Amino acid sequence: MSNTTTNADGHVTEKAQPKAIFACLMAALAGLMFGLDIGVISGATKFIQQEFQISDQVIEWIVSSMMAGAALGALGAGSLSAKLGRKKSLMLGAILFVIGSILCGLATSPTMLIFARFLLGLAIGIASFTAPLYLAEVAPENIRGSMISLYQLMITAGILLAFLSNTAFSYYEAWRWMLGIIAIPGVLFLIGVFALPDSPRWLIMAGRREEAIKVLHRLRGDEKVIQQEVAEIEEQLKVPQKGWSLFKENANFRRSVGLGVLLQVVQQFTGMNVVMYYAPRIFEGMGYDTAAQMWFTAAVGLTNVLATFIAIFLVDKWGRKPILYTGFVVMAVGLGVVGTMLGMGNLSHGQQTFTVVMLLIFIVGFAMSAGPLIWTLCSEVQPLKGRDFGIGCSTFTNWIANMIVGATFLTMLGTLGQGTTFWIYAGLNVVFIFLVFLLVPETKGVTLERIERNLMQGKRLRDLGQ
Ligand code: BGC
Numbered sequence: 407m408s409n410t411t412t413n414a415d416g417h418v419t420e421k422a423q424p425k426a427i428f429a430c431l432m433a434a435l436a437g438l439m440f441g442l443d444i445g446v447i448s449g450a451t452k453f454i455q456q457e458f459q460i461s462d463q464v465i466e467w468i469v470s471s472m473m474a475g476a477a478l479g480a481l482g483a484g485s486l487s488a489k490l491g492r493k494k495s496l497m498l499g500a501i502l503f504v505i506g507s508i509l510c511g512l513a514t515s516p517t518m519l520i521f522a523r524f525l526l527g528l529a530i531g532i533a534s535f536t537a538p539l540y541l542a543e544v545a546p547e548n549i550r551g552s553m554i555s556l557y558q559l560m561i562t563a564g565i566l567l568a569f570l571s572n573t574a575f576s577y578y579e580a581w582r583w584m585l586g587i588i589a590i591p592g593v594l595f596l597i598g599v600f601a602l603p604d605s606p607r608w609l610i611m612a613g614r615r616e617e618a619i620k621v622l623h624r625l626r627g628d629e630k631v632i633q634q635e636v637a638e639i640e641e642q643l644k645v646p647q648k649g650w651s652l653f654k655e656n657a658n659f660r661r662s663v664g665l666g667v668l669l670q671v672v673q674q675f676t677g678m679n680v681v682m683y684y685a686p687r688i689f690e691g692m693g694y695d696t697a698a699q700m701w702f703t704a705a706v707g708l709t710n711v712l713a714t715f716i717a718i719f720l721v722d723k724w725g726r727k728p729i730l731y732t733g734f735v736v737m738a739v740g741l742g743v744v745g746t747m748l749g750m751g752n753l754s755h756g757q758q759t760f761t762v763v764m765l766l767i768f769i770v771g772f773a774m775s776a777g778p779l780i781w782t783l784c785s786e787v788q789p790l791k792g793r794d795f796g797i798g799c800s801t802f803t804n805w806i807a808n809m810i811v812g813a814t815f816l817t818m819l820g821t822l823g824q825g826t827t828f829w830i831y832a833g834l835n836v837v838f839i840f841l842v843f844l845l846v847p848e849t850k851g852v853t854l855e856r857i858e859r860n861l862m863q864g865k866r867l868r869d870l871g872q
Contacts, residue, residue, distance in 0.1 A: 409421045410631065417634070418628070418630045418634055419546075419631070420546065420626065420627055420631045421627075423546070423626060425625055426544060426625040427549075429544045429602055429603065429625065430541055430545050430553050432595075432601070432602055433496070433537045433540045433544070433557075433602070434537070434541065434556045434560045435560065435598060436496060436595070437556075437558065437560030437561045437564065438560045438561075438563060438564040438567070438591065439503055439530060439533055439592065439595060440534050440560075440561045440564060441560065441561040441562060441565040442564040442565075442567060442591065443476075443526055443529075443530045443588075444565050444679070444682050445566070445567070445568030445569050446571075446572065446584060446588055447468070447472070447523075448568075448569070448572065448682065448683050448684060448686055448703060449573065449575070449576055449581075449584055449700060449703065450581040450584045450585055451465050451468070451469070451684070451687070452687070452696070453576075453580075453581035456579075458515070462817065462820060463817065464516050465816060466813045466814070467520055467813070468519050468520055469523075469812045469813070471520040471521070471523045471524045471527065472523040472526050472527035473808045473812055474524060474809055475524040475525060475527020475529075475530075475531060476528070476534065476808075477527075477802055477805035477806050477809065478531060479499075479527060479528040479529065479532045479535075480531040480534060480535050480798070480805055481531070481802050482531075483531060483532045483535035483798075484535065484794055484795075484798045486498070486532065486536075487532075487608075488608075488611070491604050491608050491612070492540040492543070492605045492608055493540075493602050493604045493605070495532055496540065496599045496602075497600065498532060499529045499532040499533035500533075500596035500599055501529075502525055502526070502528050502529035503526060503529035503530070503533070503589075503592040504592040506524075506525035506526035506527075507526060507585060507589040507592060508586060509522035510522040510523060510586060511583065511589070512582070512586070513582075513585075527805075531805060534801065535797075535801055537557065538557055538781075539605075540605055541553050541557060543605040543608065544603075544606070544625060546625075546626065555717075555721075555778065558717075558778040559714050559718070562711040562714050562773065562777075563711055565682060565707050565710060565711075566704070567591075567707075569685075569704045569707035570704050570707070571587055572584045573701060573703070573704050575587075576696060576697070577697075603621040603625065604617070604621060605621075606621045606625070606636075606639065607639050607643075609621065610636070610640065615636075619632065622636065645790050645791050646791065647793070647794050647795070648791055649791075649793075649794060649796065649798070652789075652792045652795070653792065653795065656862075658861050658862050659792050659796075659861075661861070661867060662789065662867075663788070663796050663799050665846075665867055666784045666787060666796055666797070666800035666803075667800055667803045668841070668845070669780045669783055669784055669846075670780060670801070670803040670804040670807060671803060671807045672841060673776045673780040674804065674810075674811050675807065675811065675831070675834050676772055676831070676835055676838070677811070677828075677831035677834070677835075678776070679808055679811050680811060680812075680815045681765065681768070681769065683815070684815055684816070685706050686700060686703050687699075687816075688765070689703065691748055691819075691824050692753060692758050692761050693752075693753055694758070702762055705762075705766065706765070706766065709766045709769045709770060710769050710772075710777075711773075712773075713769065713770040713773035714773045714777060716770075716773070717773065717774045717777065717778045717779060718778070721782070721850075722850060725848050725850035725851075726779055726782070726846065726847075726848055726850060727846060729774065729775050729779060730775050730842045731839060731842060731843075732771075733771045733772065733774055734771070734775070734776070734836070734842065735771075735835075736770060736771030736774075736775075737772055737832075738833075738835035738836045739764075739767070739832075740764050740765065740768030741768050741831050741835065742828075742832035743760075743761070743764040744761055744764050744765050744828050745824070745826070745827070745828030745831075745832055746825065747760065747761040747764070748761065748825050748828060749823070749824065749825020749826070749829075750825075783846065784801075786857060787857060787861070787870065789858040789861060789862065818830070843868075845867050846868060847867060847868055847869065847871040849871045852871045856871075857870050
């Protein structure tokens with residue numbers, strides 16, 4: 407027997423069942439893949455450059471081809487996960503991930519590396535769209551919120567794992583192992599996804615109601631909860647997804663799509679991924695040797711994981727805007743100081759340490775704010791019938807902006823110098839404080855229906871939560 411509670415409206419909830427929790431954990435592992443993909447390249451670039459004797463610009467291509475693939479993957483993932491279903495899409499993502507990472511490890515030329523990283527990107531573009539969708543569809547409602555936070559946490563854990571394994575392999579200069587080894591978690595993920603049930607919501611969408619009910623019997627314990635969930639899914643599906651036509655005819659929807667796109671540009675232009683992809687190079691610029699570069703990079707990864715907890719604890723207490731303001735101020739100060747110190751050159755030991763600490767403070771600023779919150783806001787501001795389209799547009803933008811940042815950093819360092827480069831990113835973070843003030847709504851504790859009503863009534867974006 408399961409434990410259920412019924413609220414005043416007659417809505418029944420039950421304790422999360424172990425099988426549902428297992429399904430959620432498996433899907434959250436896609437976050438780990440996402441993180442491994444982001445983190446794995448930073449430690450390898452130096453050795454790749456030595457082996458193939460290539461310029462910084464070719465390195466930028468090797469780094470960024472992953473993001474180009476991810477943008478394309480995210481673009482196709484919507485129709486893929488509607489046609490094939492969430493489970494098969496995740497499996498396809500996992501297979502591409504394994505092939506991509508093995509090919510990276512075996513690459514015999516920069517071109518092959520670019521191609522293999524593109525495949526890895528496709529994998530992660532598909533998974534980064536499908537996993538949160540699957541999570542939202544199979545998670546019992548009382549743990550749905552924490553499951554989405556868990557996903558972001560898994561991204562940061564994946565980055566940390568990649569940084570740590572890079573550090574170990576760096577002693578042997580074994581870049582092929584760095585890139586290839588992530589095939590192992592990829593295979594484990596594939597096996598796990600194989601054991602997952604399809605999402606009940608997708609089965610009902612595909613007209614397979616009986617199977618959906620069977621899956622729900624596996625995931626939920628109580629008959630009343632199952633019947634209620636089927637009824638709710640059927641009710642929701644009465645609102646057809648018509649993103650593109652809504653986009654063409656409704657100016658208010660264009661505003662929410664625009665906001666989602668802008669938020670993701672903001673997230674990427676904080677400069678976070680500059681550190682994710684090029685941290686060892688940045689520490690080299692501070693005057694550290696290879697071992698120190700790698701260990702400090704691992705410290706960056708650990709700080710990123712730990713500071714994500716700040717966001718998880720504060721998001722429903724402080725609200726979105728105060729956290730974002732704090733985050734952007736911390737990031738602007740952190741990068742501003744890093745830029746000043748690097749601009750001075752020839753740092754003393756104490757100054758080096760101070761610069762490392764300020765870079766870590768920047769990481770805290772991102773992980774406690776824009777990292778998780780931008781994803782949350784991007785899904786909260788879209789109206790129901792345009793949600794898939796709206797989130798698709800913002801996710802696509804995330805990867806394109808990510809690519810621009812990754813593809814320009816070394817060139818910026820080479821032409822503008824370290825100091826100016828970091829100052830530009832610090833300045834952008836200052837601009838973002840104003841953008842948050844002018845455009846971002848406070849959505850803490852506000853129902854999605856209310857946000858949608860305000861949007862469609864033409865209220866200012868910043869007032870959508872009122
Ligand atoms: C961003 C990624 C970033 C990661 C760092 C995510 O929210 O979308 O681009 O690499 O956070 O933790």
